[in-house]
Structure formats: C-alpha cells, structure tokens
Amino acid sequence: MGNNQQVNMEIDLRALIYNLWNKRKTILKIMGIGLLAGIVIAFSIPKTYKVDITLSPESGQNGNTNNFAGMASMLGIGGIGGNGQEALNSTMFPDLIKSTPFILEMYNVEVTPQTSQHAIKLSDYIDTQKSPWWGYIFNLPGMAINGIKSLFISNENTNDSNHIIDPFRLTGEQNRKIAIIKGTLSATIDSKSNMTIVSATFQDPEVAATVADSAVAKLQKYIIDYRTRKAQEDCNYLEKLCKERKEEYYKAQKAYADFMDANRNVVLQRTQAEGTRLQNDMSIAFQIYSQVETQLQVARAKVQEAKPVFAIVEPATVPLSPSSPNKKIIILGLMFLGFIGSSAWILFGKELWQSLRNTNKETND
Incomplete structure (x- = not known):
C-alpha cells in the first residue's frame, strides 16, 4: 500500500512538472511582466536616506549616589542618595518621539x-519631498476637494492659520505634516544591550542627519527636564527662602550693632537685657539662615544627582548611499510572485475556473 502511494505521488509530481514545462513560455511571459512592473515600481519610489544614532542612557544618580550621600553626611543632613530611584531612561523614547x-x-x-x-x-x-507617480493619482480626489475649498476660503487667512500653530486646534495641513514627520522618526530599544537607536528617514541625507541630531538633543533635554523638575523646584524654593533668611539675619545683626554702638558706655540692667535679647535674635537668625543654606547646597546636589547621563555611542553622520528602496528585492519579488501566480493558475486555477463555469452552466440550464 505504501509503495503504491509513493509511486502515485511520483507520477503526480512528474505530471505537474511536465505541465509546467509545457507552459513555460506563459510562465516566462508573466515573469517578464513582473520584471517590467518591478523595474517601474523600483525606479518610481524616491530614494530615502536613514540616519541612526545609538545612545546608551545611564542614570546620573546611580553613579553619584555615594558622593552625594557623603556630602549630605558631612552637612549633617540625611535622606539624600541611596533611595533606589530609577532613572527615567530611554524606555520613554519610542512613545515620546511619536507624541504630537x-x-x-x-x-x-x-x-x-x-x-x-x-x-x-x-x-x-x-x-519638497517627492512621491511615487501613483501617489499623485490617489491624491487627485483630495486635491480636487481642496481646490474647490480654496475658492471659498481666503488665501490670506489660510496662510496665517498655517504659520500659527495651536496644539489644541491644528489645521488639516498641519496635521498632514505632523503625520509625515511622525513617520520619518522612530526610536527602538535593544533589549540585550539596552541601547537606544533613534532614526530619521528623509529623501535628503543632510536633512536626515540634521533631524536625527536635533531629535536626540530634544529628547535628552526633555528627559533631563522631566527628571530634574521636582528637584529644581525644591532648589528654587530654598534659594528664595535662603535669601529671605539672609536678609533677616543681616537685619538682626544691624539692629544689634546699632544698639551696642548707641549704648556703649551705658551700664543699666535694662540696656544690658535689651542687648542680650538682640544678640539672641541675631544668633537665632544666623542658625536658621545657616540651616537653610545647608539645605540649599544639598538641593543643588540633588538637581545634579537627578540628571541622567546619555552616552552617544554612534553619532549622526551624513549617509553616502540610500537605505531604500531596495530595487533588487522589489524586482526579484515581483518576478517570483509572477512565477508563483502563473504556476498556481496553470496547475490548479484553470481547472477550478473551468469547473465553476461548467457548474454555472448546468445550474442555468
């Protein structure tokens, strides 16, 4: 039984190959059509250049925790360093780079x-970027609608609205450009090396390199601002408080000095008591000012501690060759698709189509 099945399979396989061989001219014609279509499509797609920047985000806190903890210990204040707070690293980059x-x-x-x-x-x-010729065909209805709208909308108002960006109420043109820019920027994270790759893809290599470099700089600034915002707010508050306490101390110091100068040769007990009170006020003001000044130094250290460090492993460089389209893949892919499609039609599709037609004729009769 097994030998008969094997023989039948060999016979069927030979029959299929023989059938394809007999129709080789048809297959070659369709593959030739696929070749021409592949050439047209491959050379119609504009060239694009991709620039990758590789980052290795690290926490500025983890590396300096011991130093800041030692500083806090010397200043007599605890609670700085060693809190185990994770850095806001590149895990935000993929979502952040696509945000409006x-x-x-x-x-x-x-x-x-x-x-x-x-x-x-x-x-x-x-x-100024180019599109494939079929893109213009697909955009014809939209261009016609926009042309009709432009007849009823003032050009001056349209131009003014396009230059003024209101994030809450974007125009159609601004939404279109934002969507295009979103498609050109991307950020991926290598789970093994924990490296972040920020990419920019444009039709001009200089533009791709410039945009990639600007995107990385803005991403770094955003993360640093995000990480240091709370610490910076605390630092600003302490700076204001320290200035106020300093003025109070100077005021108490001046009041004590003026009183002592005015009553240098006076030995009354009431005068001495008043001098002692003013001296105590000056000492208390100095202690408060000293404590706030110490807290300010620690707050400034916390701001530096919270800053993440970004090591640029691979900087932006202007690419010399385009990254897409891959003309060989497109041409070979369409030729292979033509071979598969024509072979499937010759072996199965033609008979299936014929059987469906016969079934329809029998049904109509």
Missing part, C-alpha cells in the same frame, strides 16, 4: 538640503 507635542518642537527645526544653500524649516521641506 514633541513633533511640534521638531516642526520648525531648520534644515539645509544638499541641493540648497539656504536653511528652511522642516515643515516647509516636507512639501
């Missing part, structure tokens, strides 16, 4: 394309 507030910060970044000597805004450069 961050894209709005990138909206007006100035870039200089290779073909130009003048810097333009990124939002203006978006309009």
